[in-house]
Amino acid sequence: MYLFIFTLLLVVFQYVNSKKVLEDYDQRLNRFMDTNEVYKDSIRNMNDREQPNIYSFNFDTNDDAMTYIENEGYVISEFIPFIKDQLMSLNIYEGAEHPLVPFASMTENKMLIDEIKLLNHKWIIASFTDGSYWGEMLLQYDITDRKELKFKVLDSVLYAK
Incomplete structure (x- = not known):
């Protein structure tokens, strides 16, 4: 129990x-x-x-721009680094004025392009700085028959400190 x-x-x-x-x-x-x-x-x-x-205006997602470049005979994987390298190589310059940056440095440093974004097969947005001041510019680029790159500044802005 x-x-x-x-x-x-x-x-x-x-x-x-x-x-x-x-x-x-x-x-x-x-x-x-x-x-x-x-x-x-x-x-x-x-x-x-x-x-x-x-649609963020980026070359990597723009099929029409990539098709245009491929039709011109370029390989996309080589084209983008080529453009960026050519633009960055302009940072090596003599004198006080950058070949593309439309603003002179206001410090002892040179103005240098630091960021590049390809929008499509004709335009680039690039930012530049001298360490204290910075800005952005809209560039147009063309490739000549001799495979040379030509840049043209369409507009630019320098931000206040």
Whole structure:
């Protein structure tokens, strides 16, 4: 008889304890699912906001510009580094004025082009700085019949310090 009562108490204790553990797991799972839903909504909202910006004026995503360059007989994987190298090589110059940067340095440092972004097969945005002052310029580039590169500054801006 004692054994039966003891076993019954043990079973009731196990049942109550298991029920509490199961309810706790269920609450945690529900909180996790709610949080997960909030995160999914946030990601969906961010994607909806970024969708209009998908065309970011980048040479790497502009199929028409790449096709144009390939039709001219260039290999894209070699073309982009060639353009950037040619533009960066203009940072090695004598005198006080950069060959392309339309602003003179206002410090003892030279104006140098530091970032380049190819927009398409004709235009580049480049930033320049002398360490204290900085700006940006819109460049047009052309490749001559002799495979020479010619740059032309279309517009530029120097930011206030």
